[in-house]
Each structure stands twice: as structure tokens, then as C-alpha cells.
Amino acid sequence: MMNALERRSTFALSSIFALRMLGLFMIIPVFSVAGQAYQYATPALIGLAVGVYGLTQALLQIPFSLIADRYSRKPLVVLGLLLFALGGAIAAMSDTIYGVIIGRAIAGGGAVSAVVMALLADVTREENRMKAMAIMGMSIGLSFVVAFSLGPWLTGLVGISGLFWVTTVMGLAAIAMLLMVPKVTRHHQNFQQGYLAQLKQVLKIGDLNRLHVSVFTLHLLLTAMFIYVPSQLIEFADLPLASHGWVYLPLLVLSLFFAFPSIILAEKYHKMRAIFLVAITGIILGLMVMAFGFESKYVLLTGLGLFFIAFNVMEALLPSWLSKAAPIQSKATAMGVNASSQFLGAFFGGMIGGQLLLLNNTSMGWSILTGIAIIWLLMSFGLAQPRYLSSLVLRLPESRQTDEWTSQLLAIRGIEEVVVMSEQQVAYVKVDKQQIDDASRQQLTHLLGKEVAI
Structure with a gap:
């Protein structure tokens, strides 16, 4: 059982993560249309305005996390959230697409995802770590669904500039949530080394690299799927775009009933590796179901359900496993490399998803994604059971x-x-x-x- 301090800290840090993700995701379903109103806007620049956030996130996660292993983590989180809020304000006040791109790049410069996760690892005991990470993972998934439902409605209410102002408010609200997290001082065996040596040490650990590839592949598949599946829900399930959030939300809730027992099994009975491999198999099965039965509304939704269940199990397992496998003195650094891999996975997933749409062969598209997941599974057999503290x-x-x-x-x-x-x-x-x-x-x-x- 979590104690009161762990519950409060998990709630606060999950809220910080969710508020940042909500601010990011709300822009995605509306900007391809609303962005055309900006001066000098072109399709390429609109795409850059959406994607530049992820690029600066990927580039700056590692520098932020290297510093977070040497100094207090909370001030770095505050700095990152201030950059996020500032970027939103710059985008909100811009009349040109270039101003929006600059604002989004600055917002992405607050690359503190890994620092927030490392802070959560600090304030939770080992035996409760996975529960805390699971709650954080679920908050991210929920923010995704809420954002896709809320974004179009808010844009109609306050306009695209108003939507950017909302992201600024969310960044400032996230700073307030940080007050609920206790101030911590970390003590461990002192291994003095330079920043580059610290990064090299993390990159030499085989199991950590497998986890980085895993989070890259997981978010590549997720992003590609969310680009690829909406048109199929419209065509084969007769669901208009505005109703898609009501498909994702029940599937997310359903996945919780499977995810939490899996997490308890993995942690309590030391079955993390087995559950990890089963979750990847679940993703493969979900993609295969959609590859062979996408023309049926119920088969398509079944495949999506399998994918969501397995995704949420993986979303909880990965950060917990990472915190166990990472060297104590380089925990944030390992999480920074992992977060960079996640954002790069989303970036390449977007590119692959777009190319799959051009194929005009739905079964082939799902088969390609299934093939990527099978390669991931084969690579993951090399993972050793993590150390349990x-x-x-x-x-x-x-x-x-x-x-x-x-x-x-x-x-x-x-x-x-x-x-x-x-x-x-x-x-x-x-x-x-x-x-x-x-x-x-x-x-x-x-x-x-x-x-x-x-």
C-alpha cells in the first residue's frame, strides 16, 4: 500500500505530466486546419509547427537529465514548466506561422519528462514504484483522449490563439502542483565522473538500450496507429471524427482492469520480464486482428482494445523497469535517453503513418506495423529479469x-x-x-x- 506521502506525490507529478501532455495534444487535431489562417502558412510549415515541439523535446531531454543527476530536480522541473508556459504565450501572441514555430520550439525546450519521472522514483518506495508509474502512464493516456475531444471544442470557443493561452495556464497550474511534492535530498555511493562519461556509462548497458528501443517502438506504433486508424473508424465503423474520443475513452478504461492486475503480478511475484513479453505479444495480436478484420466494425474495435490493453501495461512497465536497471547515480540520465527515444519514436511514427496512408492498402499497412512489433518482440528476448530492491x-x-x-x-x-x-x-x-x-x-x-x- 502507498503511504499518504506517496499518494500525494504520485497525484501531483502525474497531474504535471498530464497537464503538459494535454497542452501538447489539444493542438494536434485542430492545427492542420486552423493553422492555415496564419500569415506565411504552408502545409510544410504547419507540419513543422506541430512537430518542432517533439524535436526540441528529444534534443534536450538528455541535457536536462544529466543536470538532474547532479543537482536538485524540483528547480529543473519549474524551469521546464516556465519554458512550456512561455512558449505557449509566444505562440498565442503570434500572427505568423513563424512565431508559432518559435513558440512551440521554446515550449518543447522545457524537456523535463525524465526529470519528473526520476523525481517520482525518488519519492516512492521500490515496491510501490510500478503502481506510481502506472498511474502516471494512465494519466498520459487519459490526457490524450481528453485532448482529442477538448481541442476542437475549445478552438470553437476561444480560437487557436486562445488554445495556446490555455496551454500557458496549464503550464503555470503544473508549477502549483509541484508544491505538493516533498523536497528531497539524495545520498548514494559517490561516483564522480564527467557528464560525457556518465552518458557513456548509461549507453553501454545492454538492457537499458533494449528498453530505449522498446519505448521508441511502442510510441512509433502508437503514433502511426492514431494517424492510420481514424479514417478506418469513419469508413468501416461509421463513426464521425468528432465521436472518436468516445471510442478511445471506454477502451482506455477497459484496459485499466487488465493493466493493474498485470502490474501487481509483475512486481509482487517478480514476473516483470514475462509480463513484458506477453504485453508485446498482445500488441502484435491487436495489430494482426486489425490487419485481417479491419472491414468489420467489431473486429476493428476488438483489435484496438487489445492494442490499448497491451499498450497501457507497457506504459507502466517500462519506466519502472528502467528505474530498476539504471545505475543509482545516473537514474535521470537513463530516463532522459529513454524520453528522447520516446519522442523520436513518435516523430518516426508520424512519418510512417503518413506513408501508410499513401499505400491505399489497409491490410498491407497493418501488416507492416505488425512486422515492426514482431522484430521488437524478438529483440526483447535478450532482456534479463531486473534487480529487485x-x-x-x-x-x-x-x-x-x-x-x-x-x-x-x-x-x-x-x-x-x-x-x-x-x-x-x-x-x-x-x-x-x-x-x-x-x-x-x-x-x-x-x-x-x-x-x-x-
């Missing part, structure tokens, strides 16, 4: 300096990291039970003045 929740000592106390804790074999929340007077101590021996238990008992069950 446990967490202790300890009160901070009243009679000792915190820095001295944490140093003594980290000197004990099996203690990996200590995250201190001074305002709450508690610390989360991450423990590798495989490394703890009798000598370690005696040292811990002596330091704490009581025996701790590990």
Missing part, C-alpha cells in the same frame, strides 16, 4: 547530523541509496536484499538502535 522507511535521527547518518548507512553493504525528506523527517532507504549479510544486519541494528527485519 526493497525500501525501508526510517525516521531521521534527532541526535545526529543527517549527512553523517546517511554516510554511515551507505557504508553498510547492501544499502544502495538514501533519499531524505527533511520537512517530513523521514528517509527512504533502498536495500539490495541479495547483498545484505549478518554483518550488515548487525551494523544496521547498531546504527538505528533497534533490529530491522530485512
Whole structure:
């Protein structure tokens, strides 16, 4: 069970993620039409205005995350959200398409997705990490559906410039949500290295690279599907574009009933690798169903349902697995590389989805996406089961300096990291039970003045 601090922090950080994504996604279903009203607008520049956000996100995730592993994460999140809000304001005040492109690029410069996820990993215990990541993943999925329903309605109400102002307000509201997250100080075994060496260390870890390829492929398939499937819902399911949100929302809710039991199974019984491979298989099955039965309304919706269920399981598994596989001192850096891979996947997914529309062969299009997913599955068999850490929740000592106390804790074999929340007077101590021996238990008992069950 999550404690009150974990619940509050998960809600706040998921809300920050959702507000940013909502601001991004609301533009997508309307800008190809509304953007034509801007001076100097061309189809290519309209496409650039939509896509430049993802490009700057992909480029700046790693620099932000490298800094986040050295310094406090919360000020970086505030900086990123201010850039997001500023970019929205610049786009809102622009009369030309070039102004919108500049605004969107600046908004994308607030590339703090990985920093937010690393902060969530700091304030949740290992055994609750996947639940927290699942909630964040679901909030992103929900924001996608809400945005596609809300964007056209808001544009009709306040215009496209008003929609950009709404994104600015969302960025500022997200900063307010950050007040609910405790201030943390991270302590771990000190491995001093330069930024480049830190990045190289992360890029040399085979399982991390497989996870980066996985998130790239997952979001490539998602983006390509959302470009490819709307025309089929209109043609074969007789559903107008304005009603598509009402298809996605029930499928998203349905997926929760499958996703959460899968997450509990993966974490509680250490079945993460098996659930991961089953989820990729589910994505393949969903795509295959759509490849062979897209002309039937109910078969098409069944395939979409399978895809959504498997997608949401993967969306929860990936960040949790990443936080387990990443070196303690480079957690944000690994998440930054992963976030860059995600945005690049979405970028290439958009390009592939557009090309699939030009094929004019629906079955062939779904088959190509199925082939990509099968290659992903084959590559994922090389993944090893992740390391499982446990967490202790300890009160901070009243009679000792915190820095001295944490140093003594980290000197004990099996203690990996200590995250201190001074305002709450508690610390989360991450423990590798495989490394703890009798000598370690005696040292811990002596330091704490009581025996701790590990």
C-alpha cells in the first residue's frame, strides 16, 4: 500500500505530466486546419509547427537529465514548466506561422519528462514504484483522449490563439502542483565522473538500450496507429471524427482492469520480464486482428482494445523497469535517453503513418506495423529479469547530523541509496536484499538502535 506521502506525490507529478501532455495534444487535431489562417502558412510549415515541439523535446531531454543527476530536480522541473508556459504565450501572441514555430520550439525546450519521472522514483518506495508509474502512464493516456475531444471544442470557443493561452495556464497550474511534492535530498555511493562519461556509462548497458528501443517502438506504433486508424473508424465503423474520443475513452478504461492486475503480478511475484513479453505479444495480436478484420466494425474495435490493453501495461512497465536497471547515480540520465527515444519514436511514427496512408492498402499497412512489433518482440528476448530492491522507511535521527547518518548507512553493504525528506523527517532507504549479510544486519541494528527485519 502507498503511504499518504506517496499518494500525494504520485497525484501531483502525474497531474504535471498530464497537464503538459494535454497542452501538447489539444493542438494536434485542430492545427492542420486552423493553422492555415496564419500569415506565411504552408502545409510544410504547419507540419513543422506541430512537430518542432517533439524535436526540441528529444534534443534536450538528455541535457536536462544529466543536470538532474547532479543537482536538485524540483528547480529543473519549474524551469521546464516556465519554458512550456512561455512558449505557449509566444505562440498565442503570434500572427505568423513563424512565431508559432518559435513558440512551440521554446515550449518543447522545457524537456523535463525524465526529470519528473526520476523525481517520482525518488519519492516512492521500490515496491510501490510500478503502481506510481502506472498511474502516471494512465494519466498520459487519459490526457490524450481528453485532448482529442477538448481541442476542437475549445478552438470553437476561444480560437487557436486562445488554445495556446490555455496551454500557458496549464503550464503555470503544473508549477502549483509541484508544491505538493516533498523536497528531497539524495545520498548514494559517490561516483564522480564527467557528464560525457556518465552518458557513456548509461549507453553501454545492454538492457537499458533494449528498453530505449522498446519505448521508441511502442510510441512509433502508437503514433502511426492514431494517424492510420481514424479514417478506418469513419469508413468501416461509421463513426464521425468528432465521436472518436468516445471510442478511445471506454477502451482506455477497459484496459485499466487488465493493466493493474498485470502490474501487481509483475512486481509482487517478480514476473516483470514475462509480463513484458506477453504485453508485446498482445500488441502484435491487436495489430494482426486489425490487419485481417479491419472491414468489420467489431473486429476493428476488438483489435484496438487489445492494442490499448497491451499498450497501457507497457506504459507502466517500462519506466519502472528502467528505474530498476539504471545505475543509482545516473537514474535521470537513463530516463532522459529513454524520453528522447520516446519522442523520436513518435516523430518516426508520424512519418510512417503518413506513408501508410499513401499505400491505399489497409491490410498491407497493418501488416507492416505488425512486422515492426514482431522484430521488437524478438529483440526483447535478450532482456534479463531486473534487480529487485526493497525500501525501508526510517525516521531521521534527532541526535545526529543527517549527512553523517546517511554516510554511515551507505557504508553498510547492501544499502544502495538514501533519499531524505527533511520537512517530513523521514528517509527512504533502498536495500539490495541479495547483498545484505549478518554483518550488515548487525551494523544496521547498531546504527538505528533497534533490529530491522530485512
